[in-house]
Amino acid sequence: MNKIALFVTTFFIGLQVNAATPEQLDSLLNEIDQDIAAQRLSAPVGNNALEKIEAFRGDAPFDFRVVPLTYRWGESYVELANRAIAGGQFDKAQGYLDKVWPVASLTPGLEEAQRVIDDAIASGMAKPVAVAAVSAPTKAELEHQRQLAEAAEKEKQRLQADYQRKKQEEQKAAEEKARKELAEQQRQQQLERERRAANEQKLKEQRLAQQTAKAKAASAPAKVVVDDIEDELLNTKPKSAPVKAVAKVAPVVAPKAAAKPTVTTLASAASVAAAWADAKEDSEPIARYDIPTEDLANRSRDIADNMNGACQAMVDNDASVVIHAADKSDYRWLAVRLTLCTRRIDRSYRLRHSHEVLSGGAPFLTLHPARDTALIRQ
Structure with a gap:
């Protein structure tokens, strides 16, 4: 009955939960394994496998990693008992088995060893083990x-x-975390969609603004397209300035004759326009360069760099340029690109360019000896 009481008490204590860490439990299992290998089964006190097995059960009652070690501990005692039986030491063998029964009663070989001892006692080969008288448990x-x-x-x-x-x-908690993570992921995806939509709308507006600017530039007068064309037009205005000055003075001398200077001014302007309209580059070209049609059609900013050194040749020879193109808008756009290209080489160089309508074939440009003004064909 005392064995039963000890087992129940040990089981009850084993159910108590201690705050042993996983690292401490792992270390305790390792120590139990070392004690069994060194035959420190239940002695010395304070450093044996039995005490550590009970400590592990108390710290982690639901951790069953200790069960295989407990059976190894019981098998060690069964082996010692079998050796004692072989030597005729039945009392000593029974002592070993008595240690195993309350701790690991299912140890392999335990019942067989106990049967051998019991048979020896029954046959008179061994004396019964002296057991202290135990009174029956009270109510x-x-x-x-x-x-x-x-x-x-x-x-x-x-x-x-x-x-x-x-x-x-x-x-x-895991489900709530997953729900929040999913909600955050969906929120980020929505923000990304909104950002992309805003960027696409912005790009559409920019493309529309560019198309509008190109349309305005195509319909605008030639003199406001590029700064070089505007400069050359401005450089020709002083020729008609004296005529305008006469027109302002004329009303003071003879008011009735004020219309005559106006006729002179119009005639001068018309003659200048006619002279420009009939202007033509009559010098022999010193070089010719093909214009990349694909770059021209796509309005590529690299068109001047793809013309085999045309800009460098313009600067080196201080040459004037005739752009042979069918479309005047192509001429104006290319003039801007050539101007920027030459200014990167020499900021003091001033491009003198003119347009020659090309009736057919691929566009090209020719370099001519230097001249003072541009030939702007209307």
């Missing part, structure tokens, strides 16, 4: 044992309920 002791067993069962149920509750809480 109070039986009630106490029942209460301990009942308390152990309740504690077990409580621990199981706590385990299930914690498991449900962890699952609920």
Whole structure:
């Protein structure tokens, strides 16, 4: 009965939860393994496998990693008992088995070894092991044992309920975390869609603005397209300035004759326009360069760099340029690109260019000896 009381008490204590860390439990298992290998099964006190097995059970009652080690510990005692039996030391063998029964009663070989001892005693080969007289348990002791067993069962149920509750809480927390992560992912995706939509709208507006600017530039007068054309037009204005000055003075001398200077001014302007309209480059070209048609059609900013050194030749020879193109808008745009290209080489160089309508074939440009003004064909 004392064995039963010890087992129930040990089981009840094993159900208590301590705050042993996983690292401490791993270390304790390693120490138990070393003690069994060194035959420190239940001695010396304070440093043996049995005490550490009981300590592990108390710290982690639901950690079953200690069970295989417990059976190894019991097998070690069974082996010692078999050796004692072989030497006729039945009392010593029974002592070994008595240590195993309350701790690991399912140890392989335990029952066989006990049967050998019992048969030896029954046949008279061995004397019965002296056992101190034990009085029958009282009613109070039986009630106490029942209460301990009942308390152990309740504690077990409580621990199981706590385990299930914690498991449900962890699952609920994991689901809530996953829900929040999904919501955040969807929010980020929505923000990304909005950002892309805003960028696309901005690009559409920019393209529309560029198309509008190109349309305005195509319909605008030639003199406001590029700064070089505007400069050359401005450089020709002083020729008609004296005529305008006469027109302002004329009303003071003879008011009735004020219209005559106006006729002179118009005639001068018309003659200048006619002279420009009939202007033509009559010098022999000193070089010719093909204009990349694909770059021209796509309005590529690299067109001047793809013309085999035309800009460098313009600067080196201080040459004037005739652009042979069918479309005047192509001429104006290319004039801008050539101007920027030559200014990167020499900022003091001033491009003198003119347009020659090309009736057919691929566009090209020719370099001519230097001249003072541009030939702008209307």
